[in-house]
Amino acid sequence: MRTVRVDLGDRTYQIHVGPGARRGVQNGVDQLDDVRQLVVIADKTVAGLHLKRLITDLRPEPLVLTFQPGEKSKSLPTVERLCDQLAEAGIERNAVIIAFGGGVAGDLAGFVAATWLRGVRFIQVPTTLLAAVDASVGGKTGVNLARGKNLVGAFHQPQTVIIDTEFLETLSARDYAAGLAESVKHAVIRDSVFLDWHEENVERIVARDADALSDLIARNCEIKAAVVAQDEREAGLRAILNHGHTIGHALEHLLSYELRHGECVALGMLVENELACARNWLGRAEAERIRALLARLGLPATLPRPLQAEEICTACRVDKKVRVGAVNFILMPEVGMPRRVADVTDADIASALAVIEPAS
Numbered sequence: 629m630r631t632v633r634v635d636l637g638d639r640t641y642q643i644h645v646g647p648g649a650r651r652g653v654q655n656g657v658d659q660l661d662d663v664r665q666l667v668v669i670a671d672k673t674v675a676g677l678h679l680k681r682l683i684t685d686l687r688p689e690p691l692v693l694t695f696q697p698g699e700k701s702k703s704l705p706t707v708e709r710l711c712d713q714l715a716e717a718g719i720e721r722n723a724v725i726i727a728f729g730g731g732v733a734g735d736l737a738g739f740v741a742a743t744w745l746r747g748v749r750f751i752q753v754p755t756t757l758l759a760a761v762d763a764s765v766g767g768k769t770g771v772n773l774a775r776g777k778n779l780v781g782a783f784h785q786p787q788t789v790i791i792d793t794e795f796l797e798t799l800s801a802r803d804y805a806a807g808l809a810e811s812v813k814h815a816v817i818r819d820s821v822f823l824d825w826h827e828e829n830v831e832r833i834v835a836r837d838a839d840a841l842s843d844l845i846a847r848n849c850e851i852k853a854a855v856v857a858q859d860e861r862e863a864g865l866r867a868i869l870n871h872g873h874t875i876g877h878a879l880e881h882l883l884s885y886e887l888r889h890g891e892c893v894a895l896g897m898l899v900e901n902e903l904a905c906a907r908n909w910l911g912r913a914e915a916e917r918i919r920a921l922l923a924r925l926g927l928p929a930t931l932p933r934p935l936q937a938e939e940i941c942t943a944c945r946v947d948k949k950v951r952v953g954a955v956n957f958i959l960m961p962e963v964g965m966p967r968r969v970a971d972v973t974d975a976d977i978a979s980a981l982a983v984i985e986p987a988s
């Protein structure tokens with residue numbers, strides 16, 4: 629079992645990674661003071677596959693609430709329904725909420741935990757690779773509005789994160805690859821040696837080799853934890869985690885969530901690396917290398933259908949990363965050296981988008 633610490637003063641917590649880690653959930657609960665009620669908020673698909681293994685012998689016996697899988701559930705109406713169910717069951721302040729599922733479960737249940745009775749404790753038990761390497765760490769929770777992603781949210785750190793790699797066995801190849809996009813992103817922004825490691829271990833990673841998987845997840849958690857520990861509330865450094873996301877979020881929104889978040893981030897990285905190449909920052913060879921790695925890991929290299937450059941630029945502006953009228957991008961002068969820029973023009977975006985245009 630690997631353990632990673634997220635250093636946040638009195639909100640410090642640990643992440644446990646490995647096969648069978650779920651057996652540590654009870655321990656995580658027992659270490660908290662005065663837990664009188666447990667609530668599991670689970671993605672329906674995940675509940676069907678793995679709930680029994682999670683809650684057998686769990687004490688106190690949890691109330692289990694489920695929601696329909698998918699990004700559309702990350703919404704205020706779902707929050708309202710879940711809170712109604714908490715009210716009906718008489719869930720009090722000393723309860724602990726367990727988020728069980730992918731990034732949607734973490735963001736949604738985390739937001740419910742942040743706001744129910746002005747905040748109750750919660751534990752993350754991520755079951756997708758994307759949630760394991762990214763979403764479950766760092767305390768960002770929230771839901772979408774029709775106008776854009778994650779527009780309503782709160783910072784709320786979990787008490788602990790338990791990542792049982794056995795839960796990942798049932799993940800579709802597509803969802804698994806989507807998580808790898810965030811792993812490549814972490815390597816690109818912070819750790820060129822880890823980028824090499826991805827290239828050297830592509831076969832083991834794709835085959836979900838148990839050791840490779842635990843190593844990959846633990847390293848991602850370390851990278852994210854180090855960034856979050858320095859900048860919990862995204863005053864500065866934490867923004868580097870948004871590499872690939874300015875374009876990625878715009879695509880996600882415009883394609884009405886037809887592509888996975890991680891798939892959009894992969895496409896976003898391709899476009900944003902193109903923007904970097906155009907300023908003579910990232911070398912062509914490095915951009916090509918990242919492109920080849922993403923493709924070998926099973927990520928898309930082109931859009932599923934054509935989109936207008938104009939609508940992508942407009943969607944970028946709706947994203948939260950707009951400050952005083954300018955769209956922020958995290959571009960790479962070189963691997964491991966991200967920089968925030970706000971001077972990318974619509975024309976720059978339009979020409980960089982050629983890199984992900986669907987073949988006609």
Ligand SMILES: NC(=O)c1ccc[n+]([C@@H]2O[C@H](COP(=O)([O-])OP(=O)(O)OC[C@H]3O[C@@H](n4cnc5c(N)ncnc54)[C@H](O)[C@@H]3O)[C@@H](O)[C@H]2O)c1
Pocket residue numbers: 671673674677697698699702729730731732733735755756757758759762763764765766767768769777778795796797798799800803806888889890
């Ligand atoms: N809070 C953060 O810091 C942060 C960071 C990155 C992403 N996110 C958010 O995370 C979300 C994306 O997360 P995701 O990709 O995990 O999506 P998701 O939660 O929708 O899961 C993807 C699909 O996998 C299924 N699934 C989950 N676990 C499974 C398992 N073990 N076996 C089989 N199927 C399983 C789900 O039912 C779903 O259909 C987005 O909403 C994104 O905004 C948040």
Ligand SMILES: [Zn+2]
Pocket residue numbers: 762810873889893
């Ligand atoms: Zn992301």
